[in-house]
Amino acid sequence: MEQVFQPEEIKQYLPESGQILSTLRNHLLSVLGVNRARGFLLRYGWSCGENFANHIKHKDAYDSLSLEDLFRVGAHVHGSTADLDISVTDLHIDPVTKDYYSEGFWKYSQEAEQHIHHFGLSDEAVCFTLTGYAGGYVSCILGREVIFKEIECRGKGDPHCHWVAKPIEDWGEDIKEELAYYKEEHIGKELDNAVKRIEEQKTVFKQTLQISERLSNAVLHGSNLQELITLTEKEINRPVVLEDIYSLHFAASPSVQPHHISSSFIKNEWKHMVDSAAYQKKTMVLDIPNDQHQENKRLISPIFVRNKLFGFLSFIEQSKDFSELDYLTIERASSICGIQILNETTAFEHEQRVKEELLNGVLEGEFNNKDIIYRLSLMGYNIEQPQYVFVFQLNNNQHHTRRLDESFIDVKTACVEKIYKLIEEKNTACVIMTKLQQIIAVIPKAFTQHFVSEVNCGTWLINETFADKNDIDVKLGISTLCSRTHHLKKGVNEAEKVLNILAVSKNQGSVKSYHELGALGKFIGFDNFPELEQFAWELLGDIISYDKKYNADLAATLYHYVQSNGHLKNTAQTMQMSLGATRYRLNRLQDIGGVDLSTSDGFFDVHVAIQVLLLAGDLQIK
Incomplete structure (x- = not known):
């Protein structure tokens, strides 16, 4: 060729x-x-x-x-x-x-x-x-x-x-x-089509501008995030939902049906979507399943606050495709929602800083109490009411890097906000401050009365606040009831003493109150706990070893005898044994372990040893 x-x-x-x-x-x-x-x-x-x-x-x-x-x-x-x-x-x-x-x-x-x-x-x-x-x-x-x-x-x-x-x-x-x-096509026809497209786009831009203006005015008039989402649905006639980066609903319009994204989608696709949005920063269309095995077509726009991905704004559709108006509107709406989130975050952070300063003033005695009481009352909190000090100890399980430390601070801030929200949902207020790896919350007695005990209350708060924070290990120490403002400093010391004991304990529990320490709380400390543990083992070690070898339950008998203040009949009833069997066991305790329960000093030593071993997790009583 x-x-x-x-x-x-x-x-x-x-x-x-x-x-x-x-x-x-x-x-x-x-x-x-x-x-x-x-x-x-x-x-x-x-x-x-x-x-x-x-x-x-x-x-x-x-x-x-x-x-x-x-x-x-x-x-x-x-x-x-x-x-x-x-x-x-x-x-x-x-x-x-x-x-x-x-x-x-x-x-x-x-x-x-x-x-x-x-x-x-x-x-x-x-x-x-x-x-x-x-x-x-x-x-x-x-x-x-x-x-x-x-x-x-x-x-x-x-x-x-x-x-x-x-x-x-x-x-x-x-x-x-x-x-x-x-x-x-003939150039004239192309020009006619171009003019038609321009007119259509002008109409779309005008509608978008009007919607954007109404949303902006709502922000200026003090509307909150939920009200903005509701207004957005009214403007576009579609369900609207705002979710954080963990796929949890942050706000949803009235027509959004209660549902959660399927766990398999979160595991396989949601993280990829978060990573993609953080990198590409653009609107996307996805088919997202729910737990009813139904798929929603979603137009999703990422929301960035302070250059960090906060979450996603979604328009939900069952069958139809999204229009150009939808694309333009969701991008404007996500920007306005980002501004509102920033406003609310800034206001929360400012109030939190003020509360932290005032609470720190109470604990350090730096301010006049009357002035602090008055300023906190202006912020909706009565610092004179009976209250507990909850100290959350947060330990990051990952290796520390600068990026992880910054992320840890963000997580801690989010947890503080979550605790505030949980307490406000029960029509109660609290005051919270943070220290390095601690969250210190002053929580009214009125709030804890919604639960069986303050320990039960603390367990609930941990489960609700830290459920999705798998990289954070949380321990909680709770003070005794502080009936006066000047008792709060003592309350912090009590809660931190409990945390020190939890740190060395082999128990799996993550929540303990100072009240549970009993008299031990007065003299036990982080520094002398190993010495006390050694003393307890020297006194009761032979008995515990005998129990393990012969499954004898002598330590349990000793525990219930001490708890009943040496009352033989009460011990027998608790152990569901005869008086003779109970008396026999007490004699065996003296033979095997050499414990002397006949004197007040011996009785006290046994009581302290049992409590120390229980706290350390070395002894388990059924």
């Missing part, structure tokens, strides 16, 4: 290459926009390919070449004149039925390289002229319309330009969008 044509003869039927085509292409994209320029370049390339094929048909050598020869030689000629390496990896032709399929690569596409140089990477394939030329040439030779489509392109960041070619009928719906670019 190369001997049939002279180089200059070939070039007149091929698209211009190099600088000329690059300049023309750049001007078209700049002046006409991507869509119109794409159509022009596709049709231009198609015309060049078709003209070259027609020229070949008038050559004497045409009849002696097979279809496969014509396609391969055509590809070779095109590649050599367009500075292009064309690799055909798959080619199937039936001369009778005119069935056709081919696949291959364009390497070193100048069209792609020039696009990257002038416009950067694209979201879609950009080799318009090459695609059009190949389609025009093959269609004319085959006598059947064949469309080439790039499924990968250097212009959008792929390693090579990878194309597939099939007749229109074989493509089906997959080529529907591309076909519109091959239709040549």
Whole structure:
């Protein structure tokens, strides 16, 4: 084929290459926009390919070449004149039925390289002229319309330009969008369509601006986040939900039905969505299942606060597609929600700082008590009421890095806000301050009365606040009841003493009150606890070893005897034994362990030893 044509003869039927085509292409994209320029370049390339094929048909050598020869030689000629390496990896032709399929690569596409140089990477394939030329040439030779489509392109960041070619009928719906670019429209009609599109966009922009204005005015008039979400649903007539990065509902419009995203989706997809949103920062459409095995189509826009991903605003739809108005509105609404979240966060942080300063003043005795009482009352808290001090000790289980430390601070701040919210839900207020790895909460007795005990209350708070914080290990120490403001400092010391004991205890429990320490609380401490534990083992070690060997329950008998203040009958009733059996066990205790329960000193030593071993987790009483 190369001997049939002279180089200059070939070039007149091929698209211009190099600088000329690059300049023309750049001007078209700049002046006409991507869509119109794409159509022009596709049709231009198609015309060049078709003209070259027609020229070949008038050559004497045409009849002696097979279809496969014509396609391969055509590809070779095109590649050599367009500075292009064309690799055909798959080619199937039936001369009778005119069935056709081919696949291959364009390497070193100048069209792609020039696009990257002038416009950067694209979201879609950009080799318009090459695609059009190949389609025009093959269609004319085959006598059947064949469309080439790039499924990968250097212009959008792929390693090579990878194309597939099939007749229109074989493509089906997959080529529907591309076909519109091959239709040549009269410029007048195109202008009419452009004017129509501009009017439609003006209408959409006007609606978006009106919605944005109403949402902004709501923020200026003091609406909270829930009211903004409700207003958004009213404007777009769709359910709206705002979720944090852990997929928990933060706010939802009235029409959102109570449901949670399925646990499998959270495990497999939600984290990927969070990572993708944090990197790409763009609106997306997803089909998200719920626990009823139903899928909701969601338009999702990420919300960023202080340059950190806070969560997602979603418009929910069962079947219909989302409109351009939906896309524009959700982006405006997510920005306004972000501003409102920032406002509420800033206000909360300011109030929290003030409360921390006042509480710290109470504990350190730096301010006049009357002044503190008055200022806290202005913030809705009565510091003179009976209250407990809850000290949460937070330990990060991960290795410390600067990034993890910053994340830990964010988690601690979120937990403080959660505790405030939980207590406010029961129409009660509290005061909280933070120290390094501690959250110190002053909680009214009135709140703890919703529970069986203050320990039960603390367990509930930990479960509700830290349930999704798997990397945080939490211990909670609770003071005795502080009936006066000046008792709070003592309350903090009590709670911290409990935490010190929990730190060395082998018990699995994470919550303990100072009240449970009894008299031990007065003299036990972190420094002397190992010494006390050693004393207890020296006194009761033989008895505990005997119990383990013979399953005798002597330690339990001793515990109940001490708890009943040495009352033999009460001990027998508690142990559900006869008086004789109980008396026998007490004698065995003296024989095996050498314990002396006949004197007050001996009785006291045994009582202390039992309590120390229980606190340390070395002794378990059924």
